[in-house]
Amino acid sequence: MLSLLLPSLLKKLHFDRRLVHLALAALPFTASAQAPSQKPVEGGTLTYAVSQEPTSLVSFLDTKTDNRNVSAKVTEGLLRYDAKFTPQPLLATEWQVSADGLKYSFKLRPGVKFHDGHDLTSEDVRYSVLTQKKQGPRGRITLANVERVDTPDPLTAVIVLSKPAPFLLKSLSSAELPIVPAHRYSDGEPLGNSNITAPVGTGPFVFEQWVRGSHLVLRKNPNYWRKGYPHLDRVIVKFVRDPAAISTAVETGEVDVAQGVGLADLDRLAANPKLKIDDTYDGFLNNASFLEFNLENPVLANVKVRHAIAQAIDRNFIRNTIYYKRVEVVNSPVPRVLADYYDDSTFRYPFDVAAANRLLDEAGQPKQANGQRFSLRVSYIPGAEFKRTTDYLRSALGRVGIKVEVVDGDLPTFLKRVYTTRDFDININGLGRLFDPTVGVQRIYWGDGVRNPLIWINGAHYDNPQVDELFRQAAVEVDAGKRAAQFKQVQQIVGRELPVLPLVSVPLIQVYSARVHNLNNSIDLMAGDLADTWVEPRK
Structure with a gap:
């Protein structure tokens, strides 16, 4: 079980508001016990069966679990977190919290582009934070104390608070507070925007297709800022409502990973040497x-x-x-x-x-x-x-x-x-x-x-x-x-x-083929980005 809000971390977040973090490169985080002992195989397709179809492909204004899990592969946040909830760089490479806890300053990663070729800038951070403050189901609470977002230059965003928010630094993950392209939303109603169903992001995978009631397809981002990643060429997410059918699909090899298997089938699946079960407690969602x-x-x-x-x-x-x-x-x-x-x-x-x-x-x-x-x-x-x-x-x-x-x-x-x-x-x-x-x-x-x-x-x-x-x-x-x-x-x-x-x-259990490596790279498990995941060829 992942341990959250350790007393020492609490003390640090509550009292040490000077330099919180300074780093220049994101380090991969592997939540599962599987060690990356083999050299990753490049290419291939990962097929993933889930029990519920998302209602949106960006967890921008709807943080439903199924939405989060897809969104984080396409649209990134400012930070990611290790298993002890220590923040790590993602779109932000450096951040500072003022001594009074009212200013959070982020330096953005230079050279990051959205999938449509536009540069990521502090204006995108500003739009994303303020829109989620206004309309996000959790953003209205998480960001309630946000007074404004300053953008002194294209790669600096400063979140200014009216009152302290001791939890804020834990809420900036890809799935929780995604940074969306402001230019795609313009001045219209964001909930009706086409980017909700055909998203453009900065993540390792690019949206390709959503066949309602059947599946969606993501393809490798060839211009991803993290050079050499992702390893996979494609990710196919299949929507399968029947838990028994999901169990059968992963058991027969029709899919590589399954979420939503019938709990009654788990003992049988666990005995299959070709399968692995990840029942790690999701300490982010709880x-x-x-x-x-x-x-x-x-x-x-x-x-x-x-x-x-x-x-x-x-x-x-x-x-x-x-x-x-x-x-x-x-x-x-x-x-x-x-x-x-x-x-x-x-x-x-x-x-x-x-x-x-x-x-x-x-x-x-x-x-x-x-x-x-x-x-x-x-x-x-x-x-x-x-x-x-x-x-x-x-x-x-x-x-x-x-x-x-x-x-x-x-x-x-x-x-x-x-x-x-x-x-x-x-x-x-x-x-x-x-x-x-x-x-x-x-x-x-x-x-x-x-x-x-x-x-x-x-x-x-x-x-x-x-x-x-x-x-x-x-x-x-x-x-x-x-x-x-x-x-x-x-x-x-x-x-x-x-x-x-x-x-x-409520458990979030994944059953997956033993050919799949480095499945999770985020504290919130399935809401990782699959950038580190790779699949051995079938023998």
Whole structure:
């Protein structure tokens, strides 16, 4: 498991705001245990099967995991990170943080060109940062304290803050805050721009083709600034919704890498000497499954009803049966790996059907003659395990007299239902808790998401000014102890009020051919750029 936010690193980020980093060349980072003992083979095609088709090929204004994983191969960020989250050069070769923490100065790598031949300049950084601050689901939080971006020369960008942002230096990866070509967006609405679906970037691979519902093709960037990379000629990403079909495809060699295999197939695949399994914990995203209550439903607005539903659910069953014991039960929205911030003291809702029934009676929801109390519409984010969780939820809630109607659909339908039309009562969602609570956890509870709806922000429509204020304080607090206390107080409040019930962690497992080398070169694993990846020829 990757370790994040180590105390020493926290101390450094909080207190040493002088020279943070100075380097002139990016060093490759290999997240997997595989050592580069062989000389890479140049050329070839890597075929990758994934379970979900992206909605955008740039994680510019939609940081959905599937979007991130493609985007980072084409569009780069200012920095990359090693396994301990130490920043390394990418588009930026040098950076400094002022003593007061209000100015982040970046020197850009000279000679970098976008795939259409335009030079990368500080204006591209300025446009990318300010647009994501305004419209990005996470950028609105991550970049909330950004006042402006100065561009004193074409290769210098200075991000100026109104208040400190102690987490900012961890948020500048290719997948999280990509630097897009400003000239491609002009003055129009960025969400409708053609660069979203046919991206131009600076990365090791150039977008070639997207066949909706089938696959997309990336080809080698012959003018990539990192000389001698990438090794591959092409990357083909196939969209395969059926987990069993994904398992079969990697097992037969139809694809080289697979994400989204059936968890029930993993033991069999692990026994195949021609395959390898990477189940490294993604310490950047910290993905988890959550049950979100729509607090606009008057029944669910009663906290006793929410507590009852929590106790009607056996999360150990979800872990053991639905995820085949390959996940952990989650007892707080803050990841346990962020140990200084973690507090699960009020998220104690053990599985207890009798207690759930008693709480529902106390909440004024008695069973009727037919044995039912009320009905709920349950939606879920597309995915095999999320669907199975929803099916279990229907059975579990039925035992306490709650009738469940499952409403399903593809991802665009899901996003519209949860964040626009609000046509659900309970939602099973998958969310990244990320590398800092301000970036990943705040959005789950942020009251601004009620007044200014945006995808991936506050599906419950929870609105607690005290929680918002604690998050605001923590976002600018440079004292590690005070910041930890603020985050712990947030957890204690939302654990009692329970607008969202954490369920289990969500694994990101890759199964790949033993012919594939150096698959991951980023702390966020599949959101690496594949520049170091190479494939042995078939024998």
